[in-house]
Amino acid sequence: MKLFKIPGLLALLVLALVFPLAFPNPEVTTIAIFTLLFAIATTGWNIFSGYTGYIALGHAAYFGIGAYALALICLHAHVPGGYIPFLLVPVAGLIAAIVSIPLGWIALRVRRHTFVVITIAMFFIMQLLAFNLSPLTNGSTGLSLPIPTDWSGNFFNIPFYYVSLAALLFAIVISWGVRNSKYGLGLLAIRDDEDRALGLGVKTGLAKLAAFAISALLVGIAGAIWAYFIESIYPASTFDPLFDIAIALMAFMGGLGTIAGPILGALLLEPTQQYFTFQFSESSYYLILYGVLFLVIILLLPRGIIPTLRDRWTKYQANRNLRDEPVITDLPPENGGGSTDIRVKKEVNL
Numbered sequence: 001m002k003l004f005k006i007p008g009l010l011a012l013l014v015l016a017l018v019f020p021l022a023f024p025n026p027e028v029t030t031i032a033i034f035t036l037l038f039a040i041a042t043t044g045w046n047i048f049s050g051y052t053g054y055i056a057l058g059h060a061a062y063f064g065i066g067a068y069a070l071a072l073i074c075l076h077a078h079v080p081g082g083y084i085p086f087l088l089v090p091v092a093g094l095i096a097a098i099v100s101i102p103l104g105w106i107a108l109r110v111r112r113h114t115f116v117v118i119t120i121a122m123f124f125i126m127q128l129l130a131f132n133l134s135p136l137t138n139g140s141t142g143l144s145l146p147i148p149t150d151w152s153g154n155f156f157n158i159p160f161y162y163v164s165l166a167a168l169l170f171a172i173v174i175s176w177g178v179r180n181s182k183y184g185l186g187l188l189a190i191r192d193d194e195d196r197a198l199g200l201g202v203k204t205g206l207a208k209l210a211a212f213a214i215s216a217l218l219v220g221i222a223g224a225i226w227a228y229f230i231e232s233i234y235p236a237s238t239f240d241p242l243f244d245i246a247i248a249l250m251a252f253m254g255g256l257g258t259i260a261g262p263i264l265g266a267l268l269l270e271p272t273q274q275y276f277t278f279q280f281s282e283s284s285y286y287l288i289l290y291g292v293l294f295l296v297i298i299l300l301l302p303r304g305i306i307p308t309l310r311d312r313w314t315k316y317q318a319n320r321n322l323r324d325e326p327v328i329t330d331l332p333p334e335n336g337g338g339s340t341d342i343r344v345k346k347e348v349n350l
Helices: 002-022 026-052 060-076 089-107 112-132 157-179 182-192 194-199 204-230 241-254 261-280 285-300 305-324
Strands: 326-334 337-344
Touching: 002 026, 002 157, 026 157, 026 182, 026 204, 026 241, 026 261, 060 089, 060 112, 060 204, 060 241, 089 112, 089 204, 112 241, 157 182, 157 204, 182 194, 182 204, 194 204, 241 261, 241 285, 241 305, 261 285, 261 305
Parallel strands: none
Antiparallel strands: 326 337
């Protein structure tokens, strides 16, 4: 399996690179862009919630902060449409990360259900601020972003697709680096037993806050690209509570705490939701689908798709090795002596 891992990843990368060229239909590439954006946000959310075990349901706040940060920078700096706003996307993500530090410091003073409630409360506070800080956010009227007038209709989605793909690769590299580092081991120790991790010398408070800020950075980047793509933002749609439900469901579906799980969940759920949106004119039928899928996951795949498949593959490998393993058995003594023989075990029932 390891021999096929790197070629398989390279094949997936090549497939992602040629996708908009093989399927140039704007409707298809639009779904692909939204899928990539949710994969970025879910990967960022997983770096905190998946690795530490703290389930946060307020990351839509940082998605909205990233969107409004880019819009305000473009507005006040008179940035024209085109490629320049893409260069400001990391700045918008950094602003979201900076805002998350004091908010995370407050929220992470508590644990478990109280932490979940505080993150939800912080999200609604940010949404209310977006409505009421009219001199800054323009209130319910919303803000507009620059429109790339030089891009044709067939070409419009292409830059957004490749920028989103680059941002997703950046998120995957960060997730992989955290997961396979000493710092990541500390986060996993917090997930398993925070008090014991603290006793072993892990600086739990600083580690959680850093993961929270990294998570907000990636979610803010996704929000900034989304804002530039749709060209106008409003508090109700930018700070959307359904966003938190969606990214949590994607992470749980693919496999919480894994690197590929959030991406797999986004690839499965977001195209389905976008298909329902295109077919039924933005009805809420996809919410029923979310509920059904959530029940199926909890009942059949409580650990997610990737961990479940990995466990079953490991069990299959162990079963196959036991079937082929030689077993040494003692034979009854003959002529007053003892001897041994090697018999091959044909079947093993586990």
